[in-house]
Amino acid sequence: MLAGIKGKVIFHEPGKLLLEVGPVIFEILVPLSLHPSVNSEINLFTALFIREENVVLLGFASEIEKVFFYLVLTVPGVGPKLALSIVGFMPVPDLAAMIESGSSKSLERIPGVGKKLAQRLIGDLKGKVSKFAAESLGGPESQAVEILVDLGLEQGKAWEAVKSFHSEQHSVDELVNLSLKRLGETSR
DSSP states (O other): OOOEEEEEEEEEETTEEEEEETTEEEEEEOOTTOOOOTTOEEEEEEEEEEOSSOEEEEEESSHHHHHHHHHHHTSTTOOHHHHHHHHTTSOHHHHHHHHHHTOHHHHTTSTTOOHHHHHHHHHHHTTTSGGGSTTOSSSHHHHHHHHHHHTTOOHHHHHHHHHTSOGGGSOHHHHHHHHHHHHHHHTO
16 A cells, blocks of 8 residues: 655645656645645655546645544545545644534534534544544634634634744734734735
8 A cells, every 4th residue: 555655746736736756746635734835845644545437646744634534534424535625624633622522513614514414523533533632622723713713714714824823922812813914914
């Protein structure tokens, strides 16, 4: 089985990249949270899916993302592309914490996840993902993101803005204010 791959990114768009490995170029589906630079060297942990009509290679930035992906994939009604979307929505510890806390409303914000699937994710994964949630929800980053989302920001953009600051140096209020300022500057 192909467990990982290392190569040069020659093309990237949200959710997909082309990776040059020697004389071979691989098309790899990646979480939306992965933003490699073109012409950069990267290492990816991979999952290979062979279906009747196609072969799909998925890439993850960390082994934790890959393991979490396989856990999400065990939930009935979740295929590889939806599991990849779920894993890429926000950091794994925060997803795990939402599942452990039973926060179905938060999970429903993930594209492709409705009320029934959110409840199924909680029912099937609660207790199994607690080891991933250790340092999450309740931390300043998660609280700041929740506030930004409540203010109407898209979850992915809120995470990107908050993650750009060293959260251990800032309170929740400071992270929210700094993120709003940064988002305001980038929208001009």
